[in-house]
Structure formats: C-alpha cells, structure tokens
Amino acid sequence: MLLVITAALAMLLSVALGLMINANVVGISFIPFWLALYYGWPYLSRRVPFLDFDKAPTTQVPKRPLWLRLIRGTLAWVGGIGLALACLSSTAIVPIVLCERRAQKVHDSIHIGMTVQEVLDTATDCDVFQAGSEFPYDEKTDGDNIPAMGLNWRRDGTYGTYDLAARRDISLTESEAIEHLHAKLHDGYKWHFHYTYINMTPMHISFTVVFGPDGRVAEVKPVYGWD
Numbered sequence: 001m002l003l004v005i006t007a008a009l010a011m012l013l014s015v016a017l018g019l020m021i022n023a024n025v026v027g028i029s030f031i032p033f034w035l036a037l038y039y040g041w042p043y044l045s046r047r048v049p050f051l052d053f054d055k056a057p058t059t060q061v062p063k064r065p066l067w068l069r070l071i072r073g074t075l076a077w078v079g080g081i082g083l084a085l086a087c088l089s090s091t092a093i094v095p096i097v098l099c100e101r102r103a104q105k106v107h108d109s110i111h112i113g114m115t116v117q118e119v120l121d122t123a124t125d126c127d128v129f130q131a132g133s134e135f136p137y138d139e140k141t142d143g144d145n146i147p148a149m150g151l152n153w154r155r156d157g158t159y160g161t162y163d164l165a166a167r168r169d170i171s172l173t174e175s176e177a178i179e180h181l182h183a184k185l186h187d188g189y190k191w192h193f194h195y196t197y198i199n200m201t202p203m204h205i206s207f208t209v210v211f212g213p214d215g216r217v218a219e220v221k222p223v224y225g226w227d
C-alpha cells in the first residue's frame with residue numbers, strides 16, 4: 001500500500017514541478033520523488049501519526065475467511081501494480097501533454113492577417129524555428145541560397161541564426177532578423193514558419209504558420225505530433 005501511495009504522490013509532485021519549470025523534468029524527477037517519499041515515510045509518520053498505515057489497530061478485528069483474504073490481497077496487488085504502471089507510463093505521457101499545451105498556447109495567439117513582425121513578436125516560445133518559402137531555386141547551382149532560414153530567440157531579446165556564407169552563428173536584432181527573412185525567402189511568395197517543441201520523449205509537437213504573397217498570415221495549421 002505504501003509503495004502505491006508514494007508512487008501516486010511522486011507523480012503529482014513531478015507534474016506540479018513540470019508545470020512550474022519544464023515538461024522534461026516530469027520523467028527525471030519522478031523516481032527521486034518516489035524514493036524520497038517511500039524511504040522518508042517512516043520519519044514523516046512519526047511526526048504525523050495518521051500517516052502510519054502499518055500501526056496495529058487498537059481494537060480486535062474478527063479474522064476474515066481465508067478465501068476472502070486471498071481475493072482482497074489479489075485485488076490489492078493487481079490494483080497496486082496497475083497504479084504503479086500508470087505512474088511510470090505517465091512519465092512519458094505527461095511531458096507530451098504539457099508540450100502540446102505549450103505549443104497550442106502559442107498557436108492560438110497567432111491570427112489570420114498578422115504581419116511577419118507581429119508573428120515574431122507573438123510566438124517567441126518554441127524550441128526549434130524554421131522558415132521557408134516557395135521561391136523556386138536550383139538545388140545544383142543555388143546550394144548556398146536555399147530559401148530557408150532558422151532562428152532562435154535569446155533572453156536578451158536578440159536572435160541567433162547560422163550564416164551559410166560566413167559558416168558561423170551570428171546574432172541579429174529583430175529588425176535585422178526580419179531583413180534576413182525577406183532576403184532569404186523573397187517577397188511575393190508563400191512563406192512557411194515551422195514551430196517545433198521538444199520534450200524528453202521521441203515525440204515532437206509542431207505547427208505551421210502560412211503567409212500569403214501579401215506578407216500576412218493566411219493560415220495557421222493545427223498542432224500535431226510526430227517522431
């Protein structure tokens with residue numbers, strides 16, 4: 001019983017920590033929480049008596065028939081094992097759910113008609129950002145001029161990207177990032193902003209924003225998972 005109760009409490013604590021910090025900490029913190037609660041329970045029960053489940057009852061309880069005790073014991077073990085398996089599987093499911101919620105929040109903040117700058121200002125929370133356009137190019141002759149570009153956001157408000165020509169990472173202000181996007185993707189063509197969110201599992205969560213030739217959002221595609 002104690003094993004099951006501490007497992008359930010450990011999962012609740014891990015989920016709460018994941019909501020406060022990051023979805024990835026759910027799986028990492030579950031086992032330490034479980035071990036700490038299980039081995040620390042005897043010390044805690046000394047200070048809080050009602051937590052001592054193993055304390056002998058003060059009144060004599062009539063002994064139940066053997067068949068009833070066997071059934072109750074079997075059901076308790078099956079329920080305990082089921083709950084333990086559910087807690088362990090939650091260490092993978094919960095990060096995906098929290099990651100999807102994170103992506104959905106950003107997805108819902110983007111609306112039809114927004115400009116490139118408005119979208120960049122609104123959607124700054126993602127793990128991987130990749131922009132591309134439908135500008136025609138020859139892969140054989142224009143290998144360094146692919147109409148695609150990746151950006152990452154920094155805490156100081158600047159952007160980072162990899163410059164293929166310079167073969168190094170460079171830092172950009174917002175206005176410089178927008179200039180680079182226009183130069184790489186070309187105006188008058190459909191643009192695609194791909195937002196991807198990563199967690200501790202192989203499952204990634206993504207969604208795509210499509211800009212029309214006029215430079216405004218024409219479509220925000222649904223959030224989806226992939227691996």
